Amino acid sequence: MEVKTNQFGVYTQALQNFSSRKQEPEWMLQLRLDALEKIEALELPVIERVKYNRWPLVVAPQLKAEQPALAAPIAKWVKDDPEAVRVVQTGNQTVVEQLPEHLKEKGVIFTDIFTALQTVPELVQEAYMQQAVKVDENKMTAFHTAFMTSGLFLYVPKNVVVSEPFEAIFIQNSEVTDSFMKHVLVLAETHSQFSYVEKYVTAGNEKNAANIIVEVIAKPGSKVKFSAVDQLGVQTTTYFNRRGHLEKDATIDWAIGVMNEGNVIADFDSDLVGDGSHSEFKAVSISTGSQIQGIDTRVTNYGRHSVGHILQHGVILDRATLTFNGIGHILKGGVGADAQQESRILMLSDKARGDANPILLIDENDVTAGHAASVGRVDPEQMYYLMSRGISKEEAERLVIRGFLGAVISAIPIKASRQELIDTIERKLSHDSE
Amino acid sequence: MSVLEVKDLHVSIEGKEILKGVDLTMKTNEIHAIMGPNGTGKSTLAAAIMGHPSFEVTQGEVLLDGVNVLELAVDERARAGLFLAVQYPSEIAGVTNAEFMRAAINARREDDDKISVLKFIKKLDEKMSILDMPEEMAERYLNEGFSGGEKKRNEILQLLMIEPTFAILDEIDSGLDIDALQVVSKGVNAMRGEGFGALIITHYQRLLNYITPDVVHIMMDGRVVKTGGAELAKRLEEEGYKGLSEELGLQITIEE
Numbered sequence: 001m002e003v004k005t006n007q008f009g010v011y012t013q014a015l016q017n018f019s020s021r022k023q024e025p026e027w028m029l030q031l032r033l034d035a036l037e038k039i040e041a042l043e044l045p046v047i048e049r050v051k052y053n054r055w056p057l058v059v060a061p062q063l064k065a066e067q068p069a070l071a072a073p074i075a076k077w078v079k080d081d082p083e084a085v086r087v088v089q090t091g092n093q094t095v096v097e098q099l100p101e102h103l104k105e106k107g108v109i110f111t112d113i114f115t116a117l118q119t120v121p122e123l124v125q126e127a128y129m130q131q132a133v134k135v136d137e138n139k140m141t142a143f144h145t146a147f148m149t150s151g152l153f154l155y156v157p158k159n160v161v162v163s164e165p166f167e168a169i170f171i172q173n174s175e176v177t178d179s180f181m182k183h184v185l186v187l188a189e190t191h192s193q194f195s196y197v198e199k200y201v202t203a204g205n206e207k208n209a210a211n212i213i214v215e216v217i218a219k220p221g222s223k224v225k226f227s228a229v230d231q232l233g234v235q236t237t238t239y240f241n242r243r244g245h246l247e248k249d250a251t252i253d254w255a256i257g258v259m260n261e262g263n264v265i266a267d268f269d270s271d272l273v274g275d276g277s278h279s280e281f282k283a284v285s286i287s288t289g290s291q292i293q294g295i296d297t298r299v300t301n302y303g304r305h306s307v308g309h310i311l312q313h314g315v316i317l318d319r320a321t322l323t324f325n326g327i328g329h330i331l332k333g334g335v336g337a338d339a340q341q342e343s344r345i346l347m348l349s350d351k352a353r354g355d356a357n358p359i360l361l362i363d364e365n366d367v368t369a370g371h372a373a374s375v376g377r378v379d380p381e382q383m384y385y386l387m388s389r390g391i392s393k394e395e396a397e398r399l400v401i402r403g404f405l406g407a408v409i410s411a412i413p414i415k416a417s418r419q420e421l422i423d424t425i426e427r428k429l430s431h432d433s434e
Numbered sequence: 435m436s437v438l439e440v441k442d443l444h445v446s447i448e449g450k451e452i453l454k455g456v457d458l459t460m461k462t463n464e465i466h467a468i469m470g471p472n473g474t475g476k477s478t479l480a481a482a483i484m485g486h487p488s489f490e491v492t493q494g495e496v497l498l499d500g501v502n503v504l505e506l507a508v509d510e511r512a513r514a515g516l517f518l519a520v521q522y523p524s525e526i527a528g529v530t531n532a533e534f535m536r537a538a539i540n541a542r543r544e545d546d547d548k549i550s551v552l553k554f555i556k557k558l559d560e561k562m563s564i565l566d567m568p569e570e571m572a573e574r575y576l577n578e579g580f581s582g583g584e585k586k587r588n589e590i591l592q593l594l595m596i597e598p599t600f601a602i603l604d605e606i607d608s609g610l611d612i613d614a615l616q617v618v619s620k621g622v623n624a625m626r627g628e629g630f631g632a633l634i635i636t637h638y639q640r641l642l643n644y645i646t647p648d649v650v651h652i653m654m655d656g657r658v659v660k661t662g663g664a665e666l667a668k669r670l671e672e673e674g675y676k677g678l679s680e681e682l683g684l685q686i687t688i689e690e
Contacts, residue, residue, distance in 0.1 A: 385523055387512065389537075392509050403526050
């Protein structure tokens with residue numbers, strides 16, 4: 001049910017019960033209850049040029065009992081691979097945890113967030129909604145903190161380099177009516193190096209809200225390759241927040257495929273806090289049907305000589321909407337910082353609505369910054385050229401689009417995920433005529 | 435044997451008539467050359483036959499074995515056997531050369547008869563070696579960042595891979611040095627034979643030293659004004675277009 005303002009107080013008891021059933025530490029319950037009080041007064045985050053205040057996003061999850069297990073077999077989304085370093089969650093439950101012994105011995109943790117809250121509470125407490133995303137940033141972050149019902153914790157200790165990618169597969173359970181309140185906390189200790197791949201899909205057809213916050217804390221000198229393929233279903237209305245907090249000389253390379261079927265607002269941010277920190281953000285997105293996807297991508301340069309690059313390419317079909325806001329913000333003191341961004345949108349239909357807004361905010365003199373943005377159609381010369389070689393119009397269009405989206409595809413470290421993104425793109429493009 | 439006939443072709447671009455009634459017939463196992471001064475409609479002829487969207491055919495027909503290709507979409511014309519190599523092909527980022535050529539080959543084949551990866555690679559290697567192209571060219575994005583010479587070689591590579599019935603080469607020689615010219619010619623000569631005909635559009639006689647034409651057409655002011663053998667190209671080289679237009683009594687301004 002939709003929650004009206006000043007009704008959140010009624011959830012206090014339910015949250016206490018939930019927290020106690022999950023055996024959460026006292027501070028976690030307190031964090032939830034403090035957040036609960038703040039929801040009402042806080043505003044929704046502003047996503048430029050996207051109106052979503054009437055979307056059913058602030059819907060409290062079922063807290064009373066354990067969610068029923070997913071009826072659908074997970075094989076559709078998860079190819080069994082005993083070698084994979086993997087966590088699979090269906091709805092609120094963790095159904096697969098595979099972490100090889102040699103990584104456990106090095107102190108690597110890759111587990112359900114509630115398990116982490118019991119086994120390594122101090123590690124979670126240090127970072128959870130403290131450094132990257134703050135509880136009281138807006139209504140959605142406070143709502144998330146109060147009502148988080150499932151999540152993942154990844155910890156890579158100091159100087160540990162992991163060659164195998166960490167893989168997380170999150171299957172939203174929409175066989176039932178329940179909000180999907182997911183938190184992913186990635187803690188990269190000093191000089192650690194690894195890659196992480198996550199995927200979101202939906203099972204079932206119930207109308208649900210999703211509220212997902214992913215925090216990546218990159219300690220000094222750490223290097224994280226983060227990639228994702230988001231494929232939440234058409235009946236899911238999503239608030240997505242991925243945030244990197246980068247300390248001195250840390251690097252995060254993001255490669256995100258925003259391929260959901262339903263309405264989405266997303267905030268993908270990198271806070272370049274440390275000197276010499278570096279974020280490369282690449283995203284591709286396809287909007288189809290009548291869906292609206294509004295994506296804010298922000299890089300904030302606090303540190304000297306910090307580098308933040310944004311490259312996002314999107315395709316719109318049918319009557320769908322896609323908005324890319326690229327925000328580059330260099331704060332006073334960010335001497336020698338570099339903020340570059342490029343947002344491009346291809347519209348494949350007359351009824352599509354696309355927006356690419358570069359926003360540069362610069363409070364320091366000695367910096368480099370630049371932006372490029374365009375919204376256009378498939379180049380008729382390119383189409384003519386491909387067709388003049390016998391390639392059909394549909395196939396030519398697919399080639400041009402795949403090429404257009406190729407920059408992100410090639411940045412994904414796992415071959416299977418790359419293929420998955422390609423397949424998702426093909427699938428989204430193939431049912432374009434409504 | 436196949437026949438390509440251009441009959442009384444009139445073509446306009448943005449309302450301005452460029453081709454004013456072109457007639458031309460060619461068969462497989464023949465190489466034809468079209469020569470003529472700049473701005474005379476040679477490239478328009480090539481583009482109109484292939485079906486470039488900017489050109490409007492106002493009159494006439496182009497028959498491929500009796501079928502009017504002007505009624506076909508661009509990709510259908512290509513699958514019917516036509517091929518056009520151009521001087522400035524489009525660049526398509528993110529699509530590799532190999533991927534593109536495989537799509538082009540498979541577009542001509544039934545779903546249950548797609549070319550195998552192995553066969554494709556073998557053929558590609560073979561054709562690339564004819565054109566002295568380094569292997570890495572196959573994995574580069576289609577024409578992206580290619581030099582002028584690389585683009586033209588790549589056009590000829592596509593010709594060799596696709597093996598059309600009729601190829602039109604539109605000023606594929608301009609800007610090429612002698613070495614590149616020889617390589618490109620080697621490619622075209624490799625195609626020569628029973629099942630293939632080519633229409634070579636060129637401004638200069640130079641290319642025809644390497645690819646000997648069976649028939650030479652001279653175009654001026656939107657029409658074919660003279661047709662002859664290989665010796666016609668040589669004569670042009672000596673006398674220039676001016677001499678010829680005077681001989682034919684044409685009132686044409688030549689921009690050389």
